[in-house]
Amino acid sequence: MPKFSYLVLSLGITPSVYYYFQTRAQFLGDENIQCVDTRKRDLNLLNVNKNTIAIINRYAGIGALWWLYRQRHQLAKVAYFIDDDMPNAYRASELSWWYGIKTTLKFQISWWMISRMGGELWCSTNALANRFPDLETQIIPPVCLPIVNSNVEESPVYFYHGTWAHRHEIAWLVPIVREIQKRFPSHVFEIIGNRKVKKMFADIPRVRVISGMSWETYLQYSGKVHYQVGLAPCFNTPFNQARSYTKLFDITRVGAVGVYSNPGPYQDAIADGHRGILVENNTQDWIEAISKLLNTSVVEREKLLENALTWCNLNLEDSSL
Template sequence: MIKGENPTFSYYIEQRLRHLTVPAIVRSLDDRLDDLSPEGLFVILVRYAKPTQIRWLKEVRARLAGVALLIDDDLRSVVVGPDGSLRYKANLLRLGVLPLVQLNALLSHVWTSTGALAEVLGGQRAEVQVLHPLPPALRPKDLIPSGRFPTLRIVYHATGIHRQEHAFLQPIIRRVLNADPALHFEVLADGSIANGWHNAGLPIGRYTVRKTMRWLEYATWGHNSGADIALNPLLNTKTNKVRADTKRVDVARLGAAGLYSRCDVFNRCAVPYESHLPNDPDAWVSEILRLAANEVELRRAKQASFKSLEKMIQLADVNFPF
């Protein structure tokens, strides 16, 4: 198993390892592999591979039981798309896209996070199979409403590859904060995206822009910090159409009510009392203000976040598709 500290490993691999009946060895992207005995070993690559690891795979491929690559994004579309920094795209190209030229001849399996992504990656030498997310379960008491009335915390937690969603939300948040003085908004953003929020005309003192964090730091911080309403817009782009619905896990970890774009991605684990909205700013403003004004409805929507996580776990197969 080659992994790094990233949500892909947490949401697709970690829980399934607990169900294995054979020993598993986990190595990070920077670890060596040449100290492993390859006899009968099944190797799972999580998104990326480095040249030294590919060289080792080539040397021992005949002695391995198999090699699988887990992909949870259309990496090529991200690289050529409008979102994401040049540095991020360069890393994707170096670690995720270019290695496929050599990996294709070595792979016995390709696992994707969604059926839509499997269709995009069809035609590979290896069989393409869907591996749905299997996140850890959260106890209901972890999702008790934060009780932060009269100040409610609205959050948007996304990376720089969602630049268009940041731009979509900025006028929405400006209207919401101006309409209800009891609301505070928090966003994770860096660089030009952070500057965009500071220049969005939001009321001074009513919003917080935090720097993005490494995955494990964010997961711990999110669990401890909590939130009331978590926004999850997803615009109609080629990259977004093949995404998985793992943002639901982040929403549940926060103990928040989730607002989602109405689309196939989020329909998969939809449950009653969730908010699924068209990508119309008026609809988002209206729904945010509705939940903020009604503690009973907000509490019900927060509990729905837990129910949707339960549904995600129920829909997932705990076994790897070897």
């Protein structure tokens, strides 16, 4: 069989590019995966041939789609990769109406052109692929082996690093954080957010709201800190049911142990009590789970972290494209 090379086109280097493609190149030593930011590269200077599989990651811009259309006969295959339910984003109540509409339009434009090239649809999860019963899809799960900065001293911090797309979960965390801050007077809660998030947590002591940042900047930031507990709330909505477990990687990277929503995308990745804690979306249960981990000794938390890292390593096996 021919050895394929993979050309991944996207608007910027995003979490989806990183967790589904760059990580395979980085941790599996696959030099045949090239990720291209279509905002910065002249695509006409790229070399492709009959062994090249070109992949549009979510959306790469109209110019990249037209370039791909012109090159289609020179390629082995064309694929379109999505890591959430982009076609139905406009229906997702958790997304802002404009973001949801834009996301769906990007999918429609991209898939309209790629399907006319005879392209394939690649999905991040089985749940997402099942939403396309008339298509034969390929599943590309996320992989990563987070590098924990063990030289950094552990800080008494628990955190939630999510985007405004999870604004309902952010609002839901407010009373939970308020109670945890009462129980743990020396701990800091860190969250990424805008002025609206700052307003939500304004009356709670020791809450640190940091501004959103590019993915490259976030990777640098998370590689320089060492926290105790990471939160991954995820409401059981139709849109969220198609998500994957990438928050596990984000939490593990900073040396923390996670509290994860159950049900949700983490059920298959988290063995409760071994790699983190699965919790129903009940306020009191979350308060108790966070309290339990914050009260756990450093040694016990490190065991849970080691279990998570071991799972991440095993997850890399047989995960080549």
